[in-house]
Amino acid sequence: xxxxxxxxxxxxxxxxxxxxxxxxxxxxxxxxxxxxxxxxxxxxxxxxxxxxxxxxxxxxxxxxxxxxxxxxxxxxxxxxxxxxxxxxxxxxxxxxxxxxxxxxxxxxxxxxxxxxxxxxxxxxxxxxxxxxxxxxxxxxxxxxxxxxxxxxxxxxxxxxxxxxxxxxxxxxxxxxxxxxxxxxxxxxxxxxxxxxxxxxxxxxxxxxxxxxxxxxxxxxxxxxxxxxxxxxxxxxxxxxxxxxxxxxxxxxxxxxxxxxxxxxxxxxxxxxxxxxxxxxxxxxxxxxxxxxxxxxxxxxxxxxxxxxxxxxxxxxxxxxxxxxxxxxxxxxxxxxxxxxxxxxxxxxxxxxxxxxxxxxxxxxxxxxxxxxxxxxxxxxxxxxxxxxxxxxxxxxxxxxxxxxxxxxxxxxxxxxxxxxxxxxxxxxxxxxxxxxxxxxxxxxxxxxxxxxxxxxxxxxxxxxxxxxxxxxxxxxxxxxxxxxxxxxxxxxxxxxxxxxxxxxxxxxxxxxxxxxxxxxxxxxxxxxxxxxxxxxxxxxxxxxxxxxxxxxxxxxxxxxxxxxxxxxxxxxxxxxxxxxxxxxxxxxxxxxxxxxxxxxxxxxxxxxxxxxxxxxxxxxxxxxxx
Numbered sequence: 001x002x003x004x005x006x007x008x009x010x011x012x013x014x015x016x017x018x019x020x021x022x023x024x025x026x027x028x029x030x031x032x033x034x035x036x037x038x039x040x041x042x043x044x045x046x047x048x049x050x051x052x053x054x055x056x057x058x059x060x061x062x063x064x065x066x067x068x069x070x071x072x073x074x075x076x077x078x079x080x081x082x083x084x085x086x087x088x089x090x091x092x093x094x095x096x097x098x099x100x101x102x103x104x105x106x107x108x109x110x111x112x113x114x115x116x117x118x119x120x121x122x123x124x125x126x127x128x129x130x131x132x133x134x135x136x137x138x139x140x141x142x143x144x145x146x147x148x149x150x151x152x153x154x155x156x157x158x159x160x161x162x163x164x165x166x167x168x169x170x171x172x173x174x175x176x177x178x179x180x181x182x183x184x185x186x187x188x189x190x191x192x193x194x195x196x197x198x199x200x201x202x203x204x205x206x207x208x209x210x211x212x213x214x215x216x217x218x219x220x221x222x223x224x225x226x227x228x229x230x231x232x233x234x235x236x237x238x239x240x241x242x243x244x245x246x247x248x249x250x251x252x253x254x255x256x257x258x259x260x261x262x263x264x265x266x267x268x269x270x271x272x273x274x275x276x277x278x279x280x281x282x283x284x285x286x287x288x289x290x291x292x293x294x295x296x297x298x299x300x301x302x303x304x305x306x307x308x309x310x311x312x313x314x315x316x317x318x319x320x321x322x323x324x325x326x327x328x329x330x331x332x333x334x335x336x337x338x339x340x341x342x343x344x345x346x347x348x349x350x351x352x353x354x355x356x357x358x359x360x361x362x363x364x365x366x367x368x369x370x371x372x373x374x375x376x377x378x379x380x381x382x383x384x385x386x387x388x389x390x391x392x393x394x395x396x397x398x399x400x401x402x403x404x405x406x407x408x409x410x411x412x413x414x415x416x417x418x419x420x421x422x423x424x425x426x427x428x429x430x431x432x433x434x435x436x437x438x439x440x441x442x443x444x445x446x447x448x449x450x451x452x453x454x455x456x457x458x459x460x461x462x463x464x465x466x467x468x469x470x471x472x473x474x475x476x477x478x479x480x481x482x483x484x485x486x487x488x489x490x491x492x493x494x495x496x497x498x499x500x501x502x503x504x505x506x507x508x509x510x511x512x513x514x515x516x517x518x519x520x521x522x523x524x525x526x527x528x529x530x531x532x533x534x535x536x537x538x539x540x541x542x543x544x545x546x547x548x549x550x551x552x553x554x555x556x557x558x559x560x561x562x563x564x565x566x567x568x569x570x571x572x573x574x575x576x577x578x579x580x581x582x583x584x585x586x587x588x589x590x591x592x593x594x595x596x597x598x599x600x601x602x603x604x605x606x607x608x609x610x611x612x613x614x615x616x617x618x619x620x621x622x623x624x625x626x
Contacts, residue, residue, distance in 0.1 A: 001203075001204060001205065001206060001445065002205045002206070003205070003206040003207075003208065004032065004205065004206070004207045004208070005208050005209070006030045006031060006032040006174075006207070006208075006209045007024065007029035007030045007031065007209060007210050007211065007429055008020070008021065008024045008029055008030070008031040008032070008209055008210070008211045008212075008213065008425060008429065009031075009032050009034070009193050009194065009207050009208075009209035009211070009212045009213070010031060010032065010033045010034070010212075010213045010215055011034050011181045011194060011212065011213065011214050011215065011216055011236055011239070012033070012034070012035065012042075012214065012215035012216035012217065012236060012393075012395065013033040013034065013035035013039040013042055013165075013175050013177070013215075014035075014039070014042035014043060014044035014161070014215060014216075014217055014393065014414065015042070015044040015157070015160060015161060015164055015393065015411070015414035015415055015418065016044075016215040016392040016393025016394075016395070016413075016414040016415070016417060016418045017033055017035075017042075017213065017215030017216075017392070017393070017418070018033060018039065018164045018165060018167070018168050018173075018175070018418075019164060019392075019414065019415045019417075019418025019419055019422060020213050020215060020390075020392055020418045020421060020422040020425065021033050021168060021171075021173050021175075021422070022164070022167055022168060022171060022173070022418075022422065023418070023419055023422025023423055023425070023426060024422055024425060024426055024429070025168075025171040025172065025173050026171055027426045029426065029429055031173050031174075032173070032174045032175075032176070032207065032209070033168070033173060033174065033175040033176070034176050034179040034180075034181060034194075034196060034207065035175065035176065035177045035178075035179065036177070036178070036179070036180050036199065036231050036235075037177060037178075037231060038177045039161070039165045039168070039175050039177065040158075040161055040162055040165050042161060042217075042231075043217050043218075043228065043229045043231060043232055044157050044160070044161045044217075044411070044414060045157050045158045045161045046157055046158075046227075046229060046267070047156055047157025047158075047410075047411045048154040048155065048156060048157065048267065048268075048269035048271060048344055048345070049139075049141065049149060049151060049154060049156060049269040049270050049271035049274065049407055049408060049411075050138070050139060050141070050149035050150050050151030050152075050156045050271065050408050050411065051093075051097060051149065051150050051151075051156060051160070051408055051411045051412035051415070052069065052093065052141065052144070052148050052149050052150075052406065052408035052409050052412050053069075053093035053094045053096065053097040053148060053150055053412060054066050054068060054069040054090065054093065054094055054146070054148050055094050055097065055135070055136055055138065055148065055150065056146070056148075057110055057132050057135035057136055057137060057138065058110055058128060058132070058135075058137045058138050058147055059126045059127060059128050059129070060117070060126060060138075060140065060146065060147035061138045061146045061147040061148050062146075063146065064145075064146035064147075064148050066087075066090040066091045066093075066094070067090075067618050067619050068145055068146060069090040069093065069148060070083075070086055070087055070090040070589065070590070070619060071145070071590055071619060072143060072144050072145055072406060073086045073089070073090060073400065073401075073406060073409060074086055074402075074589075074590045075143070075590075075595045075596065076143045076300050076401075076402075076404055076405065076406040076409070076595075077400075077401055077402025077403055077404055077405070077547060078302075078402060078403045078404055078546045078547035078557060078595060078598075079402065079546075079557075079559070079563065079584070079590075079592045079593075080250070080253070080401075080402025080403035080404070080546055080547055080565075080584055081399055081400050081401055081402030081584070081585065082379065082398075082399040082400065082402075082565075082584065082585045082586075083585045083587060083588060083589050083590065084379050084585065084586060084587060085379050085398055085399055085400045086400045087589060088379065088400075088420060089400045089409075089412075089413060089416050089417070092416050092419065092420060093412050093416050096412070096415050096416045096419055097136060097150050097412075098136075099419075100160060100163065100415065101136060103163050103164075103166075103167050104163045104166065105152065105159055105160050105163045106152055106159060107136040107137070107150055107151070107152055108136075108137050108150075108151055108152060108153065108341075109133075109134050109135060109136060109137055110128050110129075110132045110133055110134060110135045110136075110137045111128060111133070111137075112128045112129060112130045112132065112133045113127065113128060113130075114126075114127050115127075115128065117140075117275070117276060118275065118276020118277075118332060118333060119140075119276055120276075120278065120286070120289060120296055120297070121276070121278045121286065121329075121332060123332075136150050137150075138150055138151070139151055139271060139274045139275060139341075140274040140275070140298060141270055141271070141274045141298070141406065141407040141408045142270060142273065142274070142295070142297075142298045142299055142300050142301060142304065142406065142407050143295070143298070143299065143300035143301075143406045143407075143597070144298075144406065144408075148408075149271075149274065149407070149408040151271065151341075153340060153341050153342070153343055153344075154269050154271050154341060154342050154343060154344045154345055155343070155344050156411060157411060160411075160415070164415075178198065178199040178200050178515075179196050179197070179198060179199065179205075180196065180197050180199055180235065180520065181194040181195070181196050181197075181207075181235070181236075181239055182194075182195055182196065182197050182204075182239075182448055182523060183195045183239060183242070183444055183447070183448055184212070184239050184240065184243060184386075184389070185206070185208070185440060185441055185444050186243060186245075186386055186389075186440065187437050187440045188245070189386070189387060190386060190387040190388045190434065191211075191212045191386045191387065191388045191389035192208055192209070192212075192388070192434070192436050192437065192440065192441070193206065193207045193208040193209045193212055193436075194206075194207050194212065194239070195444055195445055195448050197520075199515050199520070200514075200515055201514055201515070202512075202513060202514045202515065202516065202519075204445060204448060204449065206441060206445060208436050208441070210388060210429055210432055210433075210434055211388050211389075211390060211425050211428055211429055211432075212388060212389050212390070213381075213389075213390040213391060213392060213421070213425065214236040214237075214239060214240060214375060214383075214389070214390070214391040214395050214396075215236070215391065215392050215393050215395055215396075215418075216235055216236025216237075216395045217231070217232050217236070217393065217394045217395055218232050218234075218370060218371040218374075218394040218395070219232060219233060219234030219237055219371055219373075219528070219531055220232050220368050220369065220370070220371065221233040221234070222234060222472060222473065222476060222528050222531055222532050223254075223368040223473055223476050223477060224470070224473035224474060224476075224477050225260070225265045225367045225368060225477060226260075226265060226367060226368040226369070227257055227260050227265055227266060227267035227367055227368070227369045228368070228369070233524060233528065234524065234527065234528050234531050235524055236375070236391075236395045237374065237375055237395065237527075237531060238524055238527030238528070238530070238531070240375045240383060240386075240389070240391070241375075241527065241530060241531070241570055242527055242530075242570070243385070243386065244569065244570060244571050244572045245384075245385035245386055245569075246375060246376070246383055246384060246385040246386060246389070246569075247376045247384055247385070247567035247568055247569045247580070248373055248374065248375065248376065248397070248531065248534050248567075248568045248577075249373060249374055249375070249376035249397025249399060249565055249566065249567060249568075250372055250373050250374075250397055250399070250402075250403070250538070250565055250566050251373045251531070251534035251535045251538045251566060251568045251577075252373070252480075252535055252538040252539035252542055252549050252566060253371075253372040253373050253401075253402070253403045253404075253547065253548055253549060254368060254370075254371055254372070254373060254480070254535060254548060255301060255302065255368075255369050255370035255371070255372060255404060255405060255548050256301070256302070256305040256366040256367060256368055256369060256481070256482050256548065257270075257301055257305070257366065257367060257368075257369030257370070258270075258273075258279070258301060258304040258305045258308055258364065258366055259272065259273070259328055259362075259364040260364060260365060260366070260367030260369070261348065261349075261352060261353060261362060261363060261364055262320060262322050262323070262325040262363040262364065262365055263320075263322035263323075264352050265367040266348055266352055267367075267369065268328065268345045268348060268349075268362060268364065269342070269344070269345060270301070270407040270408075271341070271342065271345075272328060272330050272342060272345060272362075273297040273298060273328075274298065274407075275330075275333060275337065275341065275342065276330075276332070276333055277297070277328055277329060277330040277333065278297055278328075278329045279297055279304075279308065279326055279327065279328060279329075279364075280326065280327040280328075280329050280361065281311060281316040281317070281318075281326055281327070282316050282317060282318045282319075282326075283316070284327065284329075284361070287307075287311050287316065288304065288307060291307040291310070291311075291599075292304075292307065292597055292598075294596070294597060295596075295597045299597045299598065300404055300406060300547075300595075300597065300598070301369075301404065301405075301406075301407060301548075302403075302404040302547050302548040302550075302598070303597055303598040305366035305482050305548075306482060306483070306550055306598075308326055308365070308366055309366060309482045309483060311326065312324045312325075312326065312365075318363065320363065323365070324365070325363045325364060325365040326363075326364060326365065327361040327362065327363065327364070328361065328362040328363075328364045329361055329362075330342065330345070330357050330362070331357065331358060331359060331360075331361075334358075335358050338357060338358055342357075345357065345362075349362060366482055368481075370394065370405060370410060371394060372397070372399075372401040372402065372403060372404070372405055372547075372548070373397060373534075373535070374391065374394065374395055374396045374397035374398075375391040375395055375396050375397060376396075376397045376399075376565075376567055377390065377391050377392075377396050377397065377398050377421075379398070380421065380424040381396065381398060381417065381420070381421030381424055381425070382424070382428075383396075384567075388428070388432070388434070390421060390424075390425055392414075392417045392418050392421045392422075393413065393414045393417060393418065394410060394413075394414075396417070397565075398413075398417055398421075399565065400413060400417075401413075402546075402547060402584070403546045403547025403548055403549055404547030404548050451523065452512070452519070452523070455506065455507060455508060455512070455519065455522045455523065456508055456511070456512035456519065457507075458507030458508070460504060460505050460506075460507070461504070461505025461506060461507055462505075462506075462507035463502050463505045463506045463507065464506070464509070465506045465508070465518055465521045465522045465525060466521070468499060468502045468503055468506055468525060469521065469525055469528070471495070471498075471499050471502070472496065472499050472503075472528060472529050472532050475492050475495040475496055475499065475532065475536075476492065476532055476535065476536070478491075478492065479491055479492025479493075479495075479536060480492055480532075480535050480536050480539055482550060483550050483552050484539050484549070484550060484551050484552065485551060485552045485553045486540065486551075486553050489536055489539055489540040490540065492536040493533065493536045493537055493540060496529060496532055496533045496536060497533075497575065499529050499532075500526070500529045500530075500533065500575065503525045503526040503528075503529045504526055506522050506525060507522075508522060530570055530577070533576065533577060534568040534570075534577045537568075537576065537577055537579065538566045538568055538577070538579060539551075541566075541579055542562060542566065543558070543561075543562070544556060544557055544558035544561070544562045544603075545557055545600065546558075546562065555600060555601070556600065556601040556602065556603050557600060557601070557602045557603065558603040559592050559602060559603060559604055559605035560603045560604065560605055560606065561603075563583075563584050563592065563605050563609075564581040564582060564583060564584055565581065565582050565583070565584050566579060566580075566581060567579070567580045567581065567582060583613075585613070586613065587613050587614070587615050588610060588613050588614045588615070588620075589614075589615060589617045589619040589620055590619050590620070591610050591614050591620070592604070592605055592610060
């Protein structure tokens, strides 16, 4: 068995993972990245719309700054985010976008003079200043006061991912693909690396490091309807969670994107609505302005998904063999705009729907898209429960998103958090030496060999992996989707109890040898069901509605009782998660208030509780003026 050593082991080679590795490498440390797929095929590449950063270069972004970005982020989170982290992010984002430009990202730039844009289907005029020519421009996204989403047409993730991978090559970082970490190596106190399966030949390897960072993205694939790639299956979360020491933060906080295409659920970017696209119902009439007069189609994603679902429930959905949907209309944007700034949307419509968005409507509906939930870390990215273990990007609950993340904030988070957390890992490495406990290493390797042998030979049972996984996915779709209630959640939890027992009794139809997808699915299945159970149980316990968590039986946002963050631990041998809670944020720059969209009643928090945690800042003063 091969053993590899490095200062930093990064599990996941998407944007957050490679950005963390770059920070370590440029400070003289040996960094290694592991990826299931070639790095440039990471799910980061699928991101279309852009990255939020308060540059204020374009006409509609004039006057923007990090305070305004911070306010939008906190409101977008429905006061569920860690405001210290949101402040770190908003302040660092402009620096990171300029750094990416220097590394080679071909951002769209300001073109001076008169131009036009659409809002709510209507055409408006704007004028870009001559002195801003060539600066990074921005487009509008939901839930923002200013245009601040930096973009490269609608292929932002792909452009930035290629640039970041080039940077890794320049720094001499080892990026190994077809490698899947299947367990962490730890002694109950510190993390020492991971046991890794080579997906080319099925052999196990040991990767040891002083510090380990999990940057594997989200776990949307535990839902049946999701925009996520097949690799977004929760593998990184399972690694941490199965230790019994590391909690999943806010598991009930799952985002549903308004515009997954029907029937494949592939995403068409929020940039469609940001650039002036509209949502239409069965009568081909706009409806979002009825529910949200100010923001309309550009309310936050949780709100638009909820309003779309409400409208379909009212009988205004379009019937189809694949279920009800609504329409996205970008026809009025014209051929030039669609062919340049929305060219990936154009390709998706042609290849997966067989339609031309210049002349035809796009069928869309809300679908699972993002996990605000994740491996709980502190503001330095250090994971709760194990020394030397870090996490960044969608895999982490760094918690700048709270209960709803704004479009463009997550793609920006990958590189911003990657830089901030990478710097903290460098600080840790500079003052840290360790020894690797061979007893713990050998015991973990043996445990994984026995796991693989047992499932390959059907020692625990012969249930079909994919049938059991389908049962889990169906339970979440039914009980833990856009709207939730006590009856549905209790049924979901009960179903998942049975699914858990089945997940422990799966066997393989294949022989499990070599690059075997069935074995990979079987190895993760019980951990996936644990994640599903955490979502359902945490949603059942949270008797309020906040952001993406919508309880029909508890429609109020209850700051008096639920201004907190869920921590879901899974003790060894348990059949249910152990739910604990901590304060949402240690301080308030922006005290809890009304978002300005989304409606709903708010049950206020105790004034003393809020006052004691409120700090003086420019944002606090803005809040007072409002």
